[in-house]
Amino acid sequence: MKAVILAAGRGENLLPYTEKEQKEAIQVSGKAVVRYVVEGLWKAGIREFVVVVNDKGKQIEDALDGIDASMEFIRQVTPGISGAIRDGMERVDDYFVLAFGDIIAPDNFYSELIGRYNESGRPVLSTVPVYEGLDTYGLVKLNERLHIVKEGSTLALAGAYVLPKGEFSEFLDYLESIADRAAYFIWSGPWVDVGFPEDLLSAIENLLNRKDSFISNRATISSTAIIGKNVVIEEGAIVEDYAILKGPAYIGKNAYVGSFSLIRDYSSIEEGAVIGAYCEVAHSLIGRRAVIGSKSYITHSVIGTEARIGASAVTISYPAALKRKGERKFGALISPGGELSHGSLVGPAFRK
Amino acid sequence: MCGIIGIASEKLSDRKLAELTVEILRRLEYRGYDSVGMASMSEDRIEVRKAKGSVEEFVKKRSPSTMKGKVFLGHTRWATHGEPSDINAHPHTDCSGEIAVVHNGTILNFAELKNDLIQKGHEFKSETDTEVVAHLIEHYRKLGMDNFTAFKRAILSIEGDHAILVVIKGDPRIFFSKRNNPLKIGVADGMTLISSDSWSMFMVTNKIIPINDEEFGYISARERYIEKFSGERVDTNSRLYTEDTESLASSHEGYESFMHKEILESHLAVRETLRSMMRETEIVSKAIKSLSEARRIFVVGAGTSYHAGLMFALRLQKAGLTSIPVIASEHHYFRATEDDAVLVISQSGETMDSLIASKHYRANGARILSLTNTLGNSISHESDIALHTRAGPEVGVAATKTFTSQVAALLFLSSNLLGEDVEYLKEAEQTVTNSLQAMGYALEIGTQLCKKSNAYYLGRGLGVPMALEGALKIKEIAYIHAEAYPAGESKHGPIALVEKGFPVVFINLGEFVGELSNNIKEMSARGAETIVLSINNRLSDNKELKVWREVSVSVSDTRLAPLAMAPLIQAIAYYAAKCKGVNPDRPRNLAKTVTVQ
Structure with missing residues (x-):
């Protein structure tokens, strides 16, 4: 069975970040978002992938590099989500897996999907219980037959399906048309749909909660650094004197944490990023090769690939904004290659 | 639910193959554990060994490793027709002993088929529905059909969900069929396996060919053939896939935990329970007659079963009958007489407290009825009339689908x-x-x-037993201290503990809504975080009540309200446990079946 992976969205809720970097290519705790999807399906036995991309397709190709499977990248021509699905579907024969490339869930999510299909031989819809953002996406109602509805259920479509090839103009209408013969499952494990910047922070929590502590033999860690529970340090990383890594935290390959810096509570420092001395980083994603100047305070923020934050920059995450019915703190979203000058004071909910 | 396994090998020695079958049966034991059996086929005969009890007991009693052959079947049983016994254990054979069958499922039309076959001269050894399959195949073979055709004809004449494996003497194939019950083929070097789940075959192979519903076929050591019931041939090679070993090792048929799986299966458990209540008219009408003639009805249970019983007793009380709910371990202070009836409720049927209570009331001369979820247990043996819920085996220690099934069965009664x-x-x-x-x-x-360390669960009327059950669930699974009270009682003491942020869960089954609203107001006024679980109405629209969160579910008849409430309170406890990071399947200090006083 082939899988169609969608990685061509505009990422509107992450603008302006997504003008430069495709949402599905954003790296979280060592892997691009889309890679979690493809690897999950790979472990569930899928070996052929059709990935629908847009003009930033190269980023997705790089993100999926080295996976031992047939990968076909096709450029989306028909507009909209439904269009992307239709474009992808042209490359499959009969039953296929459809997966949204912006979901972060454990591998079991995908094995359950495939397992349910194998068991029933019918189309399968994944659902997750939700209580926030009930009105944002299709919901599944379990009457005598399944229905796709806008309200009246707390089971949301979870972004991975096994579907027969078919004709449609609107995807949700298509799901509704096959729902009467579809099987479903309710996923109760961790699951994040990456749409807003805050979702990237939830994704880090989600991933780090599942990771055991790991420190590579090839990392250089000063004897005076303090490393707490649930910390992952990849090879080539350098942790300087008196740095404190208070988990859960992720320090990527060749990343650098300067002296006296504190990295804490679900922070993810991606490959090659540099944290200067005397910084504090909490609940934040520091993108690949980004640089944080000394004495900065970065909280509830997403710092893009190769962004440069000057010395003594401070992000403010409070008061929290109301997002999708829940209160969620957010500091700053800095686009790839973006800059914050020395001594900046930004936030809450700052975007650049 | 039962576990079934078939193996055809040309490489392994007889002994190795027998041992492998036993090992896989151990892994299938979660699907049923009341009796075990194996069949082996060598060139000249089919040998069947089986016994009541666990896989370990079977191994001790029957030494299966001395069985001979290159084709093996195995079965671990959860009884639905005929109580657990050596005779009723699978595999079952035809009159000639040349056809052996293992089966997971129920054959709805077995009584008619059996009568028919008896008329044709077939002799049945067991009380099971499964045995008809062996005789049916025998019958069709006698009509001159080849083995596979006879097998297919037999399958197409049975109704109900099944996964079935069959071996026929002199034929190296294992025939199989599937409708709504799980069955998968495992492919290994010089060997083919077929089992209820892929996890059980994991130590041999992770190369799996799934079988869809309404498909049958056969396997041998090197061959795998599948066709749809409609006759269309399936390309087995295109289905072959490799299952990930990591996710296999950690999964429970794909579910995160057994408790999650069992909550989500509740609707099927309720369906099966009510179906069987409606089918078994003879015993059910006997039970109803006995209860209606009784002067008083004692309802005995422990833990969750007590809560189901309490709800039953309250319903009868309200209608003017005298019904007395009794916590099993506290039976001493409730004396029955000869004109009383006692209904003992226990999931396992082995709960020591309930068994002792049942003996106590029998000594009082009362008539004993029981409602259990297993066949042939001690409590049903001790009772005059044994009724059963049909929830299937429950692995999670905390009762979930079995409770909902008890509620359904008791509503019916x-x-x-x-x-x-x-x-x-x-x-x-x-x-x-x-x-x-x-x-x-x-x-x-x-x-x-x-995030809390304490909670109250409050309700009125039938909401009280539900509140008790809700509090019990969150205590045992999520280790959150929770107390349940009739909502009216909450102001006579318990309210003293309420301060800002104290969670109070209200069970609102639609009864006494005005009074319940007042209780909510009292709690909200003291800063409590009020959570309302409502059936067929919505209280949070009244802003005065300051409800923190309300869930409202609708039912077509208010009597069904407890059936809608049960999965909710269970899921709340489940998600609280997940959030705490504790394993909901194995709460500390608790055992599934409490066989001590």
Whole structure:
């Protein structure tokens, strides 16, 4: 069975970040978002992938590099989500897996999907219980037959399906048309749909909660650094004197944490990023090769690939904004290659 | 539910193959554990060994490793027709002993088929529905059909869900069929396996060919053939896939935990329970007669079963019958007489407290009825009339689908007893399913309660037993101290503990809504975080009540309200446990079956 992976969205809720970097290519705790999807399906036995991309397709190709499977990248021509699905579907024969490339869930999510299909031989819809953002996406109602509805259920479509090839103009209408013969499952494990910047922070929590502590033999860690529970340090990383890594935290390959810096509570420092001395980083994603100047305070923020934050920059995450019915703190979203000058004071909910 | 396994090998020695079958049976034991059996086929005969009890007991009693052959079948049973015994254990054979069958499922039309076959001269050895399959195949073979055709004809004449494996003497193939019960083929070097789940075959292979519903076929050591019931051939090679070893090792048929799986199966458990209640008219009418003739009805149970019983007793009390709920271990202070009836409720049928209570009342001369979820248990043996829920085996220690099934069975009984039309129970399965739709709210509430160390569960009327059960669930699974009270009682003491942020869960089954609203107001006024679980109404619209969160589920008949509530309170406890990071399947200090006093 082939899988169609969608990685061509505009990422509107992450603008302006997504003008430069495709949402599905954003790296979280060592892997691009889309890679979690493809690897999950790979472990569930899928070996052929059709990935629908847009003009930033190269980023997705790089993100999926080295996976031992047939990968076909096709450029989306028909507009909209439904269009992307239709474009992808042209490359499959009969039953296929459809997966949204912006979901972060454990591998079991995908094995359950495939397992349910194998068991029933019918189309399968994944659902997750939700209580926030009930009105944002299709919901599944379990009457005598399944229905796709806008309200009246707390089971949301979870972004991975096994579907027969078919004709449609609107995807949700298509799901509704096959729902009467579809099987479903309710996923109760961790699951994040990456749409807003805050979702990237939830994704880090989600991933780090599942990771055991790991420190590579090839990392250089000063004897005076303090490393707490649930910390992952990849090879080539350098942790300087008196740095404190208070988990859960992720320090990527060749990343650098300067002296006296504190990295804490679900922070993810991606490959090659540099944290200067005397910084504090909490609940934040520091993108690949980004640089944080000394004495900065970065909280509830997403710092893009190769962004440069000057010395003594401070992000403010409070008061929290109301997002999708829940209160969620957010500091700053800095686009790839973006800059914050020395001594900046930004936030809450700052975007650049 | 039962576990089945078939293996055809050309490489392994007989002994190795027998040992492998036993090992796989151990892994299938979660699907049923009341009796075990194996069949082996060598060139000249089919040998069957089977015994009541666990795989370990079977191995001790029957030494299966000395069985000879290159084709093996195995079965671990959860009894649904005929109590657990050596005779009723699978595999079952035909009159000639040349056909052996293992089966997971129920054959709905087995009584007719059996009568038919008896008329044709077949002799049945067991009380099971499965045995008819062996005789049916025998019958069709006698008509001149080849083995596979005879097998297919037999399958097409049985009704109901199944996964079936069959071996026929002199034929190296294992025939199989599947409709709605799990069955997968495992492919290894010089060997083919077929089992209820892929996890059980994991130590041999992770190369799997799934079988879809309404498909049958056969396997041998090197061959795998599948066709649809409609006759269309399936390309087996295109289905072959490799299952990930990591996710296999950690999964429970794909579910995160057994408790999650079992909550989500509740609607099926309720359906099966009510189906069997409606089918077994003879014993059920005997039970109803006995209860209706009784002067008083004692309802005995422990833990969750007590709560189901309490609800039953309250319903009868309200209608003017004298019904006395008894906590099993406290039976001493409730004395019965000869004109009383006692209904003992226990999931396992082995609960020591309930068994002792039952003996006590038998000594009083009362008539004993039982409601259990297993066949042939001690409590049903001790009772005059044994009724059963059909929830299937429950692995999670905390009762979930079995509780909901008890509630359904007791609704059926009480309605019959009170002369009500039971038509409304046709909606029971859908009611439970509707409630599963509210899982998102259960997730939110569970996640909120997870941050607390105490909670109250309050209700009125039938909401009281539900509140008790809700509090018990969250205590045992999520280790959150929770107390349940009749809501009216809460102001006579318990309210003293309430301060800002103290969570109070109200069970609102639609009864005494005005009074319940007052209780909510009292709690909110003291800063409590009030959570309302409502059936068929919505209280949070009244802003004065300051409800923190309300879940409202609708039912077609108010009597069905407990069936909608049960999965909700269970899921809240489940999500609270998940949020705390504790394993909901194995709560500390608890055992599934409490066989001590």
